[in-house]
Amino acid sequence: MIDMHKILNEWTYRLDSGYPKTDSDYEVLRDVLVEKTDLNKSAISNIVNRSKGLTEQKQQLNERSTDYDNAIRSRLGLEEEEPIPKVDGDYPLNAGQLSLTPTDAEIVRKLWPETLNSSIIGKGEVSLYWLYQYQNPSKETIDMRGDDQPDLNIAGSNAEVKSYGSHKKRIGLGRFSKFKDSRRIVSILFGIQTLTNLFTEDKKVYSDMDFGAKELIASFTSLQALDILENKQQLIQQFPLFKTMYDQINELKSNLNLEEGYTPTQGAATVLKRLLTEKFAVKPGNHGYIVNLLDKDPANIYTFEVDLEALEDEQVLKHVVISGAAIKANYWELFGKG
Numbered sequence: 001m002i003d004m005h006k007i008l009n010e011w012t013y014r015l016d017s018g019y020p021k022t023d024s025d026y027e028v029l030r031d032v033l034v035e036k037t038d039l040n041k042s043a044i045s046n047i048v049n050r051s052k053g054l055t056e057q058k059q060q061l062n063e064r065s066t067d068y069d070n071a072i073r074s075r076l077g078l079e080e081e082e083p084i085p086k087v088d089g090d091y092p093l094n095a096g097q098l099s100l101t102p103t104d105a106e107i108v109r110k111l112w113p114e115t116l117n118s119s120i121i122g123k124g125e126v127s128l129y130w131l132y133q134y135q136n137p138s139k140e141t142i143d144m145r146g147d148d149q150p151d152l153n154i155a156g157s158n159a160e161v162k163s164y165g166s167h168k169k170r171i172g173l174g175r176f177s178k179f180k181d182s183r184r185i186v187s188i189l190f191g192i193q194t195l196t197n198l199f200t201e202d203k204k205v206y207s208d209m210d211f212g213a214k215e216l217i218a219s220f221t222s223l224q225a226l227d228i229l230e231n232k233q234q235l236i237q238q239f240p241l242f243k244t245m246y247d248q249i250n251e252l253k254s255n256l257n258l259e260e261g262y263t264p265t266q267g268a269a270t271v272l273k274r275l276l277t278e279k280f281a282v283k284p285g286n287h288g289y290i291v292n293l294l295d296k297d298p299a300n301i302y303t304f305e306v307d308l309e310a311l312e313d314e315q316v317l318k319h320v321v322i323s324g325a326a327i328k329a330n331y332w333e334l335f336g337k338g
Contacts, residue, residue, distance in 0.1 A: 105299035112298035216268035269313035
């Protein structure tokens with residue numbers, strides 16, 4: 001399997017500007033593919049041709065970064081012709097704590113409040129753009145602002161920028177209202193729980209806007225109790241309501257790929273993992289990065305690498321909740337400690 005991330009990094013590393021400008025730059029990509037892969041000439045040409053189209057799009061996006069450059073000059077009190085200061089340190093985009101030089105830390109703090117008066121640009125994005133774009137050599141950083149886009153792309157990797165008060169507490173990931181299938185799964189689950197409450201002393205009604213492991217486990221426990229009734233088939237044949245209910249139970253189990261013998265705890269973890277996976281897949285993407293600049297000291301920066309394959313049931317159940325229809329997760333417990 002080809003690691004295109006490594007291929008792209010090697011390609012841009014060999015280019016003087018860090019990104020392709022002329023047709024000859026694409027021949028460098030061809031050379032890298034010949035050296036690093038076993039692909040035939042046709043497959044290599046296909047990748048090179050597709051890369052030309054991707055780069056045109058990237059250059060269009062990069063033009064928007066002029067706004068960031070102008071905002072940096074304004075925030076730092078520079079004249080239009082004055083160069084933007086270079087970054088002192090060398091900061092690869094890796095998981096873990098960033099240790100900034102005093103000069104870099106001072107500029108990051110100055111730039112942190114800058115949002116260009118835009119509702120879709122958060123505090124810290126301009127700081128991070130400067131911190132990577134103006135390294136020597138530059139780690140090409142592109143402003144990706146827009147719906148369902150990560151905040152920045154840094155040296156080929158997507159980065160979502162946050163400014164919360166702690167690296168070790170729950171951080172908002174955004175609403176999951178767009179994921180209709182997942183919302184339906186939760187609605188079915190809590191609907192069945194509400195129905196079984198009619199026959200028990202537990203009269204709680206769970207909301208699909210606010211829930212966590214406790215509510216999910218309780219609901220899966222109720223679902224399983226219904227699913228293993230000995231007279232289930234008789235109920236389905238006699239009462240349309242039960243047929244509808246069991247059809248929904250089967251739909252839920254199928255959508256979650258739950259195998260026979262699963263536990264309520266496993267079911268709950270599967271739901272939360274699904275929500276995380278759908279949300280992270282949009283931005284920053286699996287193996288993309290979430291970068292948190294502390295709001296009390298923006299020079300205190302921690303980077304989390306999203307690794308969906310490494311998520312464990314116990315961690316997810318403890319550290320992921322839905323609050324106000326938004327997913328909140330403790331990134332430190334899920335992806336941190338790097």
